[in-house]
Amino acid sequence: xxxVTQPDIHITVSEGASLELRCNYSYGATPYLFWYVQSPGxxxxxxxxxxxxxxxxxxxxxxEAEFKRSQxxxxxxxxxxxxxxxAEYFCAVGARTNAGKSTFGDGTTLTVKP
Amino acid sequence: NAGVTQTPKFQVLKTxxxxxxxxxxxxxxxxxxxxxxxxxxxxxxxxxxASEGTTDKGEVPNGYNVSRxxxxxxxxxxxxxAPSQTSVYFCASSPGSRLKGANVLTFGAGSRLTVL
Numbered sequence: 001x002x003x004v005t006q007p008d009i010h011i012t013v014s015e016g017a018s019l020e021l022r023c024n025y026s027y028g029a030t031p032y033l034f035w036y037v038q039s040p041g042x043x044x045x046x047x048x049x050x051x052x053x054x055x056x057x058x059x060x061x062x063x064e065a066e067f068k069r070s071q072x073x074x075x076x077x078x079x080x081x082x083x084x085x086x087a088e089y090f091c092a093v094g095a096r097t098n099a100g101k102s103t104f105g106d107g108t109t110l111t112v113k114p
Numbered sequence: 115n116a117g118v119t120q121t122p123k124f125q126v127l128k129t130x131x132x133x134x135x136x137x138x139x140x141x142x143x144x145x146x147x148x149x150x151x152x153x154x155x156x157x158x159x160x161x162x163x164a165s166e167g168t169t170d171k172g173e174v175p176n177g178y179n180v181s182r183x184x185x186x187x188x189x190x191x192x193x194x195x196a197p198s199q200t201s202v203y204f205c206a207s208s209p210g211s212r213l214k215g216a217n218v219l220t221f222g223a224g225s226r227l228t229v230l
Contacts, residue, residue, distance in 0.1 A: 009154070032217050043118075043204055043221035044157075090156060094217040101147075101172065102219060104156040 002027045002093050006105035013081050014113045021076040021108050023065075023091030032094040033074040034102065035065055039087045047089075050074065061085070086112045116140055120205050120222035127195045127229045135190040135225050137205030145210030146188035147172075147219070148180060150201040157204065163188055164210060195229045202226050 003026045013019050025031060032051055036044040048059025055067040065076045074091060088109050094102040118139045127133055139146065144165045149157040149172075159172030161180040169180050177199060179191045188207075192199060203226075206219040 004156075034218070036219075036221075041224075043223045044206075044219070045221070046218055049218060101159060101162060102217065104158075106154055106156040 002031070002095070002103045004091050004093050004103055004105035006089075006091055006108050008108045009106070010109045010111070012111040012113060015083050016080050019076075019078045019081045019085070019110070021089050021091075021110070023074045023076065023105060024072050025074060025091070025093045026072065027093050030069075032102075033065075033067060034092040034094065035059065035063070035074075035076050036090045036092060036104075037061075037087050038090065038107075044090060047076070081110075081112055083112045083114065086110055118205055118207055118220055118222035120203075120225050122225060123223065124226050125228070127192075127227065129196060129229060131195050132191065132193050133195065133227075134192075135203055135205070135227075136187070137189065137222060138187045139205075139207040139220070140186065141207060141209075141220065142185070143207035143209050143220070144185070145208045146182065147206045147208075148178070148188070148190045149204045149206065150174065151204060151224075152201050160190065160203075192227075195227075197229045200227060200229045 005024045034049045035047040038044045050057050050067045088107045090107045091105040092102040121136045147162040148160040158174045163169045163182040166185045181189045202224045205222040
């Protein structure tokens with residue numbers, strides 16, 4: 001069975017500081033990997049995705065993530081955090097099938113200090 | 115484009131009452147999904163429909179039924195609501211083909227349900 005672990009429930013960073021959110025997955029084959037962001041009271045929005053090829057993927061809002069097969073990780077990074085990045089972030093792993101079911105991590109809440 | 119539209123946004127029910135959450139997408143997606151989100155538990159899949167005319171159970175299907183009314187619409191029904199079903203429900207859709215991008219989910223804004 002596939003699973004996703006986000007070890008950090010809550011992270012606080014200062015505005016302008018760098019950010020790394022951790023994600024570890026368990027999957028029997030090469031996975032599809034995703035990061036979604038959820039602002040308060042909103043649905044989830046796709047930040048970026050990895051399907052194959054270059055293991056460093058770029059997303060919206062200046063985010064990037066690196067797929068490391070040897071570590072079963074897909075960590076999300078941003079060089080300089082903005083106050084508007086405060087939100088909840090979800091890592092997800094999906095199957096390479098038509099069903100497209102994704103398993104989500106429990107999420108990491110990001111607080112940005114001024 | 116509206117994307118994925120869910121109704122209602124808020125609902126309060128008494129234990130034992132029934133209700134249906136409606137979801138519609140205008141992106142011509144094949145696959146649709148219902149998730150529930152509970153604090154500290156991420157999103158859990160309730161039911162999904164890989165294509166029009168098919169539905170399958172997800173991780174937490176007990177107490178729910180679904181109907182894929184047509185390609186656009188996918189409803190979630192609670193026949194006899196219980197306090198354990200208090201949650202935020204999200205509908206999502208995806209292209210659902212074997213092409214890259216098939217599994218990217220587009221979410222609705224959510225429906226907050228409270229069962230007293």
